[in-house]
Amino acid sequence: MSLVKHWRLVLLSLFAIVALAAFAACGDDDDEGDDGETAAPTSPAGSPSGDERIDGGELTIQGNEFQSLDPHFSSFAQDISLHRMLWRGLYSLDMDNKPVPAMAASDPEVSADGMTYTITLRDGLKWSDGDSLLAEDFVAGLLRTCNPVNAGEYQYVLTEVVGCDAFYNAAAGPDGEAGTADDVTLDDASLQPLQDAVAVTAIDDTTIEIKLSVPKPTFPIILSLWMTFPVPVHLPRFAAATPAAPGDWGTDPAALAYNGPYVMDSYTPQLEGVLSPNPNWSEEYSSVGKAPTLDKLTVRYIDDLSQAANAYRNDELQATDVDLTQLETLRNEFGDGQEYFKQLAPSTRGVEMNLEHPPLDNLDVRLALSRAVDRQALNQVVTQGGNEPTTTWLPEVTGGVAPDEYDDITGFDATAAKKHLADAGYPDGAGFPTLDILVGDSPAAKATAQFLQESYRTVLNIETTITTVDSPTRSSRFREEQFDLFPGGWIQDYPDPENWIVGLYDTPGTLNHYNCSDPDIDDLVNKAKVNTNDTERRQQYKDANEIISTTICGIAPYWHENNHWLRKSNVVGISEYMTGQDGAMGGDWAAEAWGLSS
Amino acid sequence: MTAYVIRRLLWMIPLLWAVITITFILMHSVEGGPFDRERELPAPVVNALNKKYGLDKPVFSVDVWNSQYGQYVGDITPLKFDFPPFKSPDLGVSFRNSDQSVADLIRQGFWVSFQLGVLAFFFAVVVGMTLGSISALNHNGPIDYAGVFFSTAGASMPNFILAAFLIIIFSVELGWTDVLGWGGPAFHDAWNPAAWNLRKVVLPVVALGVLPAAYFARITRASMLEVLGQDYIRTARSKGLSEWVVIMRHTVKNAMVPILTVMGPYLAYLITGSFLIEHTFSIPGVGRRFVESVVVRDYGMIMGTIVFYTVFIAFINLIVDVLYAVVDPRIRYG
Numbered sequence: 001m002s003l004v005k006h007w008r009l010v011l012l013s014l015f016a017i018v019a020l021a022a023f024a025a026c027g028d029d030d031d032e033g034d035d036g037e038t039a040a041p042t043s044p045a046g047s048p049s050g051d052e053r054i055d056g057g058e059l060t061i062q063g064n065e066f067q068s069l070d071p072h073f074s075s076f077a078q079d080i081s082l083h084r085m086l087w088r089g090l091y092s093l094d095m096d097n098k099p100v101p102a103m104a105a106s107d108p109e110v111s112a113d114g115m116t117y118t119i120t121l122r123d124g125l126k127w128s129d130g131d132s133l134l135a136e137d138f139v140a141g142l143l144r145t146c147n148p149v150n151a152g153e154y155q156y157v158l159t160e161v162v163g164c165d166a167f168y169n170a171a172a173g174p175d176g177e178a179g180t181a182d183d184v185t186l187d188d189a190s191l192q193p194l195q196d197a198v199a200v201t202a203i204d205d206t207t208i209e210i211k212l213s214v215p216k217p218t219f220p221i222i223l224s225l226w227m228t229f230p231v232p233v234h235l236p237r238f239a240a241a242t243p244a245a246p247g248d249w250g251t252d253p254a255a256l257a258y259n260g261p262y263v264m265d266s267y268t269p270q271l272e273g274v275l276s277p278n279p280n281w282s283e284e285y286s287s288v289g290k291a292p293t294l295d296k297l298t299v300r301y302i303d304d305l306s307q308a309a310n311a312y313r314n315d316e317l318q319a320t321d322v323d324l325t326q327l328e329t330l331r332n333e334f335g336d337g338q339e340y341f342k343q344l345a346p347s348t349r350g351v352e353m354n355l356e357h358p359p360l361d362n363l364d365v366r367l368a369l370s371r372a373v374d375r376q377a378l379n380q381v382v383t384q385g386g387n388e389p390t391t392t393w394l395p396e397v398t399g400g401v402a403p404d405e406y407d408d409i410t411g412f413d414a415t416a417a418k419k420h421l422a423d424a425g426y427p428d429g430a431g432f433p434t435l436d437i438l439v440g441d442s443p444a445a446k447a448t449a450q451f452l453q454e455s456y457r458t459v460l461n462i463e464t465t466i467t468t469v470d471s472p473t474r475s476s477r478f479r480e481e482q483f484d485l486f487p488g489g490w491i492q493d494y495p496d497p498e499n500w501i502v503g504l505y506d507t508p509g510t511l512n513h514y515n516c517s518d519p520d521i522d523d524l525v526n527k528a529k530v531n532t533n534d535t536e537r538r539q540q541y542k543d544a545n546e547i548i549s550t551t552i553c554g555i556a557p558y559w560h561e562n563n564h565w566l567r568k569s570n571v572v573g574i575s576e577y578m579t580g581q582d583g584a585m586g587g588d589w590a591a592e593a594w595g596l597s598s
Numbered sequence: 599m600t601a602y603v604i605r606r607l608l609w610m611i612p613l614l615w616a617v618i619t620i621t622f623i624l625m626h627s628v629e630g631g632p633f634d635r636e637r638e639l640p641a642p643v644v645n646a647l648n649k650k651y652g653l654d655k656p657v658f659s660v661d662v663w664n665s666q667y668g669q670y671v672g673d674i675t676p677l678k679f680d681f682p683p684f685k686s687p688d689l690g691v692s693f694r695n696s697d698q699s700v701a702d703l704i705r706q707g708f709w710v711s712f713q714l715g716v717l718a719f720f721f722a723v724v725v726g727m728t729l730g731s732i733s734a735l736n737h738n739g740p741i742d743y744a745g746v747f748f749s750t751a752g753a754s755m756p757n758f759i760l761a762a763f764l765i766i767i768f769s770v771e772l773g774w775t776d777v778l779g780w781g782g783p784a785f786h787d788a789w790n791p792a793a794w795n796l797r798k799v800v801l802p803v804v805a806l807g808v809l810p811a812a813y814f815a816r817i818t819r820a821s822m823l824e825v826l827g828q829d830y831i832r833t834a835r836s837k838g839l840s841e842w843v844v845i846m847r848h849t850v851k852n853a854m855v856p857i858l859t860v861m862g863p864y865l866a867y868l869i870t871g872s873f874l875i876e877h878t879f880s881i882p883g884v885g886r887r888f889v890e891s892v893v894v895r896d897y898g899m900i901m902g903t904i905v906f907y908t909v910f911i912a913f914i915n916l917i918v919d920v921l922y923a924v925v926d927p928r929i930r931y932g
Contacts, residue, residue, distance in 0.1 A: 068696045075637065151646035153639055169642050186649065251696045269695070269706055270882030271779060300778060302880045307765065311777040314769050472630025472895050479638055491637070510640050 053572050053595030058296040062308040062320035063584050065270060065301040069256070070249035071226040072144040075153035077491075080226050081583030082299070085275060085591045086260045087229040090119055090138060090208075091220055092287035093581055093589070097495035099220040100287050103133065103230070103259065105206075107220070114215030114532050119223070121206040126280040127232055127257040135202035137230035140238065142200045142210070143167075145227040147246050149186050154227040157493065160212045160219070162199035170194050191243035215530050217537060218496045225494060232257035261285075261292050261592035273299045281592070288577060290593040297594070309566070318571050319585060322564035324444065327384040334566055342386075342562045343578035343586060348393055349489030350557035351452060355515045357484050359433065363551055364424035369485075370410040370556035371417035372459035373452060379559055382447045387559035394545035395560050397580055399497040399538050401545070403560060409550045414459045421460050429461035435484040436465045440474045448487050481513050489555070495580060497541035501525055505548050514554030521547050570597045599923070603916065610912050617908045618674075618901070622667050625900055626657045632693045632895040651693055651898075670901060689902035694894050700902030707871070707884030708906070713782040714802055714876075714883060715869030721807035722814055722864070727857070729811070730818025731850070737823060745815060752812025758874040761805035765878075768801060775801050780881045802879045806872055810864050817860055821853040828852075854925055862918030866911045 064078040071083040092102040101107065103125055109118040125133035145152040146164040158164045170191060199211035212219065222228065231238050231247075235257060241247040250256070253264035253273075262275040277292035300316075302308045305323035309330060312320045322330055322340070334340045351369065359365045375389035391410045394400030404411070418428070426432040439449040449466045456462050464485070469477070477483055492499050503509040506525040507517040524544040531537035547553060565586040567574045573594035577587030587593060631653075633644050648654040652669060659665035663672060673688040689700040726749075733745030768775045780802070781795030825831065826849055834844045871885020884903065891899035923929045 066696070067694050070696070075635075075639070148646045149650065151643065151650040153643050153647075155643060155646075156640045165642075168646065248697070251698060268882065269698070269703065270886060271880070300880065301882075302778060303886075304877055304880070306762075307777055307878055307880065310765050310770050314773065314777050316776055316778050470630070470893065471636060472632075472634040472893075473628075474630075475634035475636060475638060476630040479634065488636075511638055513638075 052597035053293045054598065055293050056295045057293070057596035058298070059294050059319070059571065059594060059596065060298040060300060060317055061585055062302045062305075062311070062317050063273075063299040064303065066273070068249070069251055069264075069267075070150070071229045072141060072147075072150055072152045072231075073249070074226075078584045081585065081588045082273065083226040083229065084260065084583065084589055085262045085297075086258045086264055087226070088260045088285060089224050089226070089228045089230075090121075091224040092285075093221065093224050093495065094287040095577070095579060097579070097581070099224050102224070102285050102287065103138070104223075108223075114217070115212045117210045117212070117219060117223075118203075119208045119210070121208070122284070123206070125259070127234070127259055128263045128278045128280055129232075129257045130280070131232070131234045131257065132205075133230060133259050134205045135208045136205075137233055138208050138228070139200050139202045140231035140233050140241075141227075141229050143195060143198055144231055144246055146198050147191075147195070147243060149191070149244055150246050152227060154225070154493070157222055157225065157227065160214055160216045162211045162213050163194070163197040167191070167194040167198050186244055188242050188244045195243045215532050217532050217534060218494070218498055221494050221496055230259060261290075262297060265296075270301055272301060275299070283592075286590065286592050288590045288593050290573075290590065292592050293595040297591070312566055319565060319567040319574055321585070322566060324383050324386050324564070327386050327564060330564075330566060339566050339569060340564070341567065341575045341578060341586060342564045343582060344388060344395070344397065344580065345561045345563045345582070346395060346398055346492040346495060346580035347489060347561040348390065348395060348555075348557050349387075349487065349559055349561060350393075350555040352478075352483075352486040352488045352514055352555045353552065354481055354483055354486070354513070355517075355554065356481070357435075359424060359426075360435075360484065362424045364420040365426075366552035366556065367410060368417045368420035368424065368460060369456065370552050371413045371420060373455045373556070373558060374412040375558045376412075378448065378451050378455075381451055382444055383559075386564060387561050389559050390557050391549060392545065393549045393555060393557050394497055394500050394541070398492060398495055398500060399542060400500075401542070406546075406549050410552060410556060417459050421462075426462070432460075432462040434463050434465060436467055437485045437487070438467050438469070438474060438477060438483040439487055441468050441470050445487060452485070452487070478513055481515070489557075489561075491561075492580070497538060497545070498529065501541050501544050501548075502529060505544065505553060512554070516548070516553040518547055518551070518553055520544075521553065571595075572597050599920070603920070606916050606919075610909065613912060614905065614908055615671075617904060618671065619667075621901060621904045622657070622670070625895075625897060626666075628895070630895060632897060634895070651691075653897075674905065689905065690898040692891070692896055692899045692902075694891070694896040695899070700898050703887060703899065704884055704902060704906050707882060707887045709785050710780050710782060710881060711871035711876070711883035711885055712869050714780065714806060714881065715865070715867075715871070717799070717803045718807035719810070719861075719865050719868050721803055722810035722868075723861070725807070726811040726814025727818045730815040731822055731845075733815065733819040734822035734826065735845070742819075745819065749812040749815040749819070752808045753816070755808070756874075757805050757809055757872065758878055760808055761801065761875060761878045764801045764805055778880045780879070780883075798879075802875050802881060805878075806868065806875045810868065813860065813864070814857065817857050818853065821856045822849060825849050825853045851925070855922065858918065858921060858925060862914055862921075863911075866914040870907055870910065 066079040066082050067076045068074040068079055071087055074080070088102045090102060090104040091099040094100050103121055105120045105122045110116070121135060127133050142158065142161065144150050145155050145158055146161070146167045148168050148170050155164065155168045170186065201209045203209050233239055238247040251267055253267050258264070258278055261278055261281045263278050264273060265276050266274045275297040276295065281291055283289050283291040302311070305321055306326060308317060308320040309323060309326060311317045331340050353360045353366060355361050379385055379387050379389050388403055390403035391406040392401050392403060396402055421429065437449045437452055439445045446468060453464050453466060456464050478486055478488065490500065490504070502525055503511050505512060505516045506522050521544050524540045528537040528540035531540065549557065563582060563586065565574060567586070574586040577590045577593050579589065581589035583589065633639055633647050652666060655664060655666050655669065657666050662668035673690060676685060676687050677683055678685045691697045692700055692703055695703060729745045729748060733742040736742045765777050769777045776797045779798050781798030783790055783793030787793040831844060831848055834848050871883045871888065873885045873889040875881065876883040876886035887899065888903040891903065
């Protein structure tokens with residue numbers, strides 16, 4: 001009844017504005033050229049190859065607005081996506097997630113003890129403004145990330161660089177707590193000695209030396225990440241930088257210089273960023289051997305993905321992320337493998353459990369809760385089958401195991417779940433305390449919590465409550481360990497198993513809020529962290545993953561996430577270069593390979 | 599009148615102080631902070647960020663100027679203990695937008711929201727008052743019923759639902775309009791007709807303007823009907839004045855006071871930005887920015903926008919009160 005009524009209302013309203021809209025249709029379309037609107041797709045269904053790119057063309061994609069242009073500060077996915085288009089580091093990751101030289105001339109020279117890295121730059125490197133790109137620019141980038149005044153959010157990945165932690169932690173004073181009496185005043189006098197003690201040095205214009213406090217086999221991967229990108233120190237604002245005033249990166253594209261495949265021509269807050277090719281970029285620097293062919297790349301900042309899909313239909317966008325609530329519709333409309341694509345993301349989500357809250361300290365209880373959840377059904381109900389159900393924490397692609405590897409131990413089995421609960425002393429749920437599920441206020445998060453609640457009720461005959469809070473409150477309570485059950489997870493920073501284990505599941509881990517404490521995991525982590533034998537250390541992390549996943553040491557994984565994209569048939573590079581490194585759009589880690597086929 | 603205006607302006611000072619204080623208390627009472635994210639930041643990072651943005655100080659303190667509250671009040675007060683004793687108010691920086699100045703972000707967003715709001719307001723006034731007047735003049739006739747239907751329907755349909763329907767029909771199906779962005783000119787180009795892109799303007803304006811149009815139509819109809827029943831209208835007609843003069847000079851003008859009363863707040867409401875419309879059409883307005891700032895606990899942006907809204911709405915109310923006196927000579931301010 002109400003739908004019928006609404007349609008009448010809509011038709012009446014529409015009638016009143018038809019004339020206005022028709023008038024608008026006759027008006028100028030100033031943005032038509034700017035938007036890079038495309039003709040109807042001309043390629044046959046299927047993926048065009050990377051060789052089909054034509055010179056020129058304009059590509060407009062959906063994105064989210066960056067929080068900061070400063071690569072030494074930011075931690076958001078959309079920021080990192082943009083940073084990699086505009087700047088590049090000493091190394092880049094290739095399609096197989098292996099570091100290959102980007103601005104560096106070759107692999108690093110590593111000392112026998114594995115703690116000193118010497119890197120030589122390519123000859124003739126230039127910033128987009130023509131100035132020489134030198135070793136001191138990279139040194140400045142590393143120092144900027146270690147600088148407490150800049151407060152870089154990813155400083156912790158440089159923790160093994162000698163002096164970086166001491167420099168960064170200066171703000172909080174000797175007790176490590178900000179806001180207390182011993183806080184250090186961040187002036188040049190106090191910071192200069194700390195900065196000088198960071199063991200990153202420009203030996204000459206093309207040689208950089210970095211000293212680590214312990215061997216770190218993954219350090220070349222770290223040197224491909226955004227927080228190590230160079231600083232254009234020849235620009236006045238950075239030339240005058242001091243430790244207490246490291247220079248404001250700002251948001252004025254014209255006031256910056258770039259060494260990535262693109263330069264930023266303009267930025268309009270909340271609307272768009274417009275990029276064009278960097279004239280001083282060479283395909284030699286690219287891990288996929290490409291240079292940009294587009295004349296213009298526009299990233300439109302769109303929060304509402306359902307409207308992004310409409311804009312895609314209206315040819316205002318040529319590529320967009322997909323709203324999971326419309327997944328089935330869009331997949332059918334645009335064709336799986338034709339304009340719709342998905343890519344396994346390096347992300348695992350599951351039910352996180354606070355092991356200090358009884359009875360979650362009991363392994364049988366955790367196994368019962370894990371085995372009571374039908375992951376296939378959960379995935380279908382909440383995401384229209386958009387993700388990959390799993391029982392392993394560490395994804396196979398990052399050195400883990402197949403998603404169903406531990407199904408027999410922790411996967412859905414109602415009978416086994418009941419038995420585990422009975423073994424824990426709660427036959428048919430009798431006497432089981434009421435646990436709380438802490439969840440964010442998004443529709444998908446609430447649907448997940450309701451599914452879990454219903455699963456526990458029907459399979460185990462136990463009651464749970466659901467507490468719904470907004471995102472900052474949820475994060476705050478997780479950090480304070482004020483939760484029993486917490487649907488959450490992890491997205492990797494870099495493609496190595498250490499990023500999935502260290503700090504998260506070792507007993508002293510700063511992000512180990514589930515209070516997982518297992519001496520076998522600790523032992524494996526302590527060995528793997530400094531093991532320079534790559535095969536051995538990967539096996540050690542794999543073994544740690546087995547313990548985590550089969551003992552539910554903090555999380556009962558339920559799926560690996562997928563990224564879902566739409567792209568027009570004449571857009572090249574998005575579907576071809578989709579990997580787990582994608583930030584905000586398929587293939588954006590190597591956006592120099594994007595182009596148009598016609 | 600001048601004394602009244604000056605008095606009202608001076609009253610804005612304690613008003614502003616009260617709003618700042620209450621907002622500050624509420625903002626910091628809410629659980630979670632600007633650095634509580636889905637992806638947890640390590641403690642040293644949070645420490646450094648707190649230091650960077652001055653959040654390592656206590657929120658309130660006996661040592662007022664060494665607290666976050668005292669610092670903020672001091673920053674936005676256009677006075678200083680120095681010579682000259684005046685300075686520009688500083689609204690601070692946005693924690694979540696590249697440390698951009700809050701004042702700049704509001705200025706950029708407000709210009710877009712202002713254009714959208716003013717156009718939606720004019721749409722609402724023209725459509726609403728026309729429809730309401732026609733309804734009143736055809737009381738209990740088919741046209742009246744049609745007008746009442748529109749005003750009831752327009753008032754009951756959420757604007758984001760209407761926006762979605764408009765997009766599907768006029769953008770996706772017919773291709774007459776764009777889905778994304780705003781087609782208004784930059785400030786320096788405001789008077790250049792060629793700078794407008796109507797493909798991007800019409801739908802957001804209509805989607806935002808239908809609800810107030812429906813409301814204005816109802817108020818106009820009711821007010822007109824009341825005035826049309828007054829003795830002086832009967833007198834005017836009995837004097838032989840033409841119906842046009844009776845309607846335009848005696849009815850519409852006298853029916854304006856209650857309409858003006860709701861127009862002021864509605865204008866302020868429309869101009870200060872509609873989150874839903876700006877979100878749906880990806881319009882870079884201040885409403886979208888404000889709601890996002892609340893969601894992510896961007897303290898600088900929350901405070902700056904509240905201060906701006908307070909001053910703006912106080913001015914709008916003052917203007918409306920002054921207009922009362924212009925429209926109705928019986929109203930006098932001492």
